[in-house]
Amino acid sequence: MKQLKVLIIEDEKLIRWSLEKHLTKKGYTVFTAESGEEGIKLFEANHPEVVFVDNKLPNMQGLDVVLKLKSIDDEAIIVFMTAFGSIETAVNAMKAGAGEYVNKPFAFEEIEVILDNIKNKISIIKEIQLLRRQQKGIITFDHIIGESALFKQIVQLSKKIARTKSTTILLLGESGTGKDMFAHAIHNESTRNDKPFVTINCSSLPESLLESELFGHEKGAFTDARQLKKGLFEIAEGGTVFLDEIGEINQSTQIKLLGVLENRVVRRIGGTANIPVDIRIIAATNRDLVKAVDEKSFREDLYYRLKVFQLTLPSLRERKEDVPNLARYFIQYFNGQFQKNINNISNAALQLLMMYDWPGNIRELRNVIERAVILENMSTLQAESLPGEIVSLAENIISKAPIHKDIQIEKPQSAYEIIIPTEGLSLYEVEKQIIIQALQKTENNQTKTSKLLGISRDVLWYKVKKYRI
Ligand SMILES: Nc1ncnc2c1ncn2[C@@H]1O[C@H](COP(=O)(O)OP(=O)(O)OP(=O)(O)O)[C@@H](O)[C@H]1O
Ligand SMILES: [Mg+2]
Structure with missing residues (x-):
């Protein structure tokens, strides 16, 4: 800890001078004043941590000086100096806000002990402040x-x-x-x-x-x-x-x-x-x-x-490759907060997060994951737990896609019979067209479509991406 600044307000020249010399030698920065008025000015200009105030001063009494100093700065530490035996004055000074007192005449060793105690007190206060901050969770x-x-x-x-x-x-x-x-x-x-x-x-x-x-x-x-x-x-x-x-x-x-x-x-x-x-x-x-x-x-x-x-700082859309890391980090974080145990994120959900533009950046992603963690009942975070505006992104993309009508699948005679034309057909195209038709039928409602096709929304999502529908 750096040495303290000390102000001595004392009208007796010998005491003032010898105390100043002793404390300066010990490394303190010392200011001295002969009167209360002068002391207050020096206090305002230099903000010393410790002030020695003599009880008997010309004009302004020591007790009034203490009150004034405290009204200027509540945290000032004041050592009141009284003649031996005047306990009552010392008590009054303590009541006015002086933290310490010393009887005159004093030995320099006494003063050193007092200053050491004050230094300890100041560093304990600082330590408590630091701990309080750490408890609040410091960010590194x-x-x-x-x-x-x-x-x-x-x-x-x-x-x-x-x-x-x-x-x-x-x-x-x-x-x-x-x-x-x-x-x-x-x-x-x-x-x-x-x-x-x-x-x-x-x-x-x-x-x-x-x-x-x-x-x-x-x-x-x-x-x-x-x-x-x-x-x-x-x-x-x-x-x-x-x-x-x-x-x-x-x-x-x-x-x-x-x-x-x-x-x-x-x-x-x-x-x-x-x-x-x-x-x-x-x-x-x-x-x-x-x-x-x-x-x-x-x-x-x-x-x-x-x-x-x-x-x-870049926007999240400029560093989308960080979305998966951030999403996983926030899932872990909110697992802890809400006593959940989600250990993964589905591909479909991740792809949606990657597609979204994140106008609210990381704060928005954090909020989205918080909500999803609360809603999710599975151990893998599903696309269904994401908010509507993100999910509908995929639906918008689907609705804008051109509907291909170039392959006709003849009406099946039974639910599971598809008539294959003689020239043959690509299974890939069939699946694609079935998905397109199912989406048309449900007016692009993904939940209904996945039900219609007997697959999960994640699988539907995956296929929509795969076929670039
Ligand atoms: N790189 C990151 N890693 C983890 N979390 C982050 C990261 N960046 C931001 N966050 C989280 O995102 C949220 C928003 O961040 P922050 O408050 O620092 O943004 P900001 O730029 O100050 O926003 P504003 O301009 O609105 O004040 C916070 O909850 C923060 O914890
Ligand atoms: Mg901010």
């Missing part, structure tokens, strides 16, 4: 399925870029192509993976709310700003901010965002301090940003700042 590149050459190349590239520290990444691609997943996987593959991954959907909030979410606001910045609020860029310190649907942000937020990308600082609404932030930004959109730049709805300079590294 291992969860991203795709064997096609095109896709593999993109995954390799993403892994490489994930290992850079702060390079901004722009993820493009149609809805449901995996932009969210990639953003998570990149974060988890990066050195920032023990720090927060903060995500915000830029289209989900009204403009003013979005700005205060992103940049935070000072207390009193506007009517409802009763408390200081840190923005997401600050909350994500050390980690990754994922700006989803970046194409939807308005001009004023675009300018502010440009400032963050250029200078790596944020300014809270109503604030004057530039707060440095160490984050990686990943932005995503399914909009055509080049067009938006042309139409002047998206700033060109911001676009170039975002596309330092641009990844375009």
Whole structure:
């Protein structure tokens, strides 16, 4: 863990000076103030993790300083310094939010023990946050399925870029192509993976709310700003901010965002301090940003700042060879979810999935498989369990096919007697024509046709494909 930033608010010069010297020698970054007012300013400008506050200060009392610091940042850890024996003041300081106290005069060893405890506390808090995230199921590149050459190349590239520290990444691609997943996987593959991954959907909030979410606001910045609020860029310190649907942000937020990308600082609404932030930004959109730049709805300079590294995720129709892998992966996944035991997928079902165009991409495929797994009673997923719009694809193709009438099969005298013409006939053509006629008879209803012919829908489907009906 990096050494902490410590602020000492103490009017007695000797104590202030000796504590500063000792802690600096130990590697801490130390700021000092002689008064409460000065201390508060330094606190706002430098965001130290730990503040030593003396009880007796000129003008503002130590207790009031504690209250003020806590109102600025609830997470600040405060060590209250009292004269020996004033237990009551110490108790009051604890009530006001000071986490620790130390009696004066103190030995430096005492201070070191206190700081070590604080460091432990901070790392435990971080560990808990990390565990919570892991419980939610973190996404890594291992969860991203795709064997096609095109896709593999993109995954390799993403892994490489994930290992850079702060390079901004722009993820493009149609809805449901995996932009969210990639953003998570990149974060988890990066050195920032023990720090927060903060995500915000830029289209989900009204403009003013979005700005205060992103940049935070000072207390009193506007009517409802009763408390200081840190923005997401600050909350994500050390980690990754994922700006989803970046194409939807308005001009004023675009300018502010440009400032963050250029200078790596944020300014809270109503604030004057530039707060440095160490984050990686990943932005995503399914909009055509080049067009938006042309139409002047998206700033060109911001676009170039975002596309330092641009990844375009292919649509599922561009990598149909991945459909079987993805389908099998989702079947396994939903088997687990719904306590099913489907271990295969029929050829007919697979062929339908391959024929379909997937406008909703992987999300749509996932939903289709989820539904099919719920409906399926067999151990192999059948075409019948797929939704109507996919099944009817095959029916449409059949109805558009020309009906061949060139071979006449004479009316059989009994159900199983077919009169073979003297010149002979091809069994292949007979089967084909029977299927065509049966389809005509049922007005292309596959279920009725398969019943009529005494075969399963899968077999019917297979033959329709085989004969190119
Ligand atoms: N390569 C993949 N392997 C496995 N699952 C995937 C893959 N890509 C996407 N998914 C799944 O598909 C769904 C949609 O993916 P995701 O939310 O990442 O898409 P998106 O591009 O962010 O879509 P939108 O533009 O609508 O926000 C998710 O449930 C995700 O788990
Ligand atoms: Mg998304």
